[in-house]
Amino acid sequence: MEQDGPWKEALEDLFEDFVAFFFPQVHRDIDFTKGYEFLDSELQQIITGSATGKRIVDKLVKVYLVDGSEKWLLIHIEIQGYEQTEFPERMFVYNYRIFDKFQQEVVSLALLTDENPKFRPDQYHRLRWGFELLCRYPLVKVIDYRERWVELETSSQPFAMVVMAFLKTLDTAGNVKERYT
Template sequence: MYKVWLVSGEEIWVLIHIEIQSQYEEEFQKRMYIYNYRAFDLYQKPVISLAILGDEKADWKPESYNYSLGGCEVSLKFPIVKLLSYEEKWSELEESNNPFAIVVMAHLKTKATRGKPGEREKWKWILIRGLYNGGLDKNQIVRLLGIIDTMMKLPKKSQESLENKIK
């Protein structure tokens, strides 16, 4: 929950609900609606819902839930961030100083190298090297290393090979 001020100067409290969805789910929009209204019900404050989609279905873009029955209509429209769409913006991600850019790149390369340990090791090494050239502080680098390591799992031999390169 955040206290924010509108351009008009009015102070309001806002709940921010972020869903990170890594695979297609048929009833995802309904779940977004349910979590939105549950948060509103609990706190009686406005809720902003946002979906970050890490799936591999380019055409799946759930951004609303609605139904109507007996003259009653219910609707929720929410913004989405489709990580797959960043594949075509790779150079922008590489140039970005935003730590989330490296997380998006790691996610995309994790998906692209599934079942290809040699390729994954190569990309993991490239991404790790990029951390040190990105102007990040030591704390940010350590945290991002942990995220990359968690996302981009390697077979034991490949991981050992990578660790030797890092040393």
């Protein structure tokens, strides 16, 4: 089932609402009155020819903070129904490659739409001989919103409806009649 497309479209069309809904702590610091810029072509230059397997980064967005500084956000939506051990490494590698190319602070965010409640890879960590590397990023699991259904139903936030539709799709997989009742 194609799940990636609707999320990408919603993120592009409703970026401010996306950040407000899933990452409110990030939203508070962004000055949306100054606008934002999707840097998709720049991102494609960075990820082309990667040696670590299939890599899908959906969005790189340049934003301005309320303190007047410029920041770049890597919005990574991973669409998968299974655990993928390379996910944390991919998050780190993209973050570093973007920083290396643009010399800008990069904040990586992850939204996972898989159905495994135990799969919560929120950091990349390496340690050997006293050398330690840690890349921790905010992670949101869409399935966690199942427990907040009443809140979603009463919300005026557009992503509340997106999440409800997505969860209904997951819950009715293989039963189309139930999906529309």
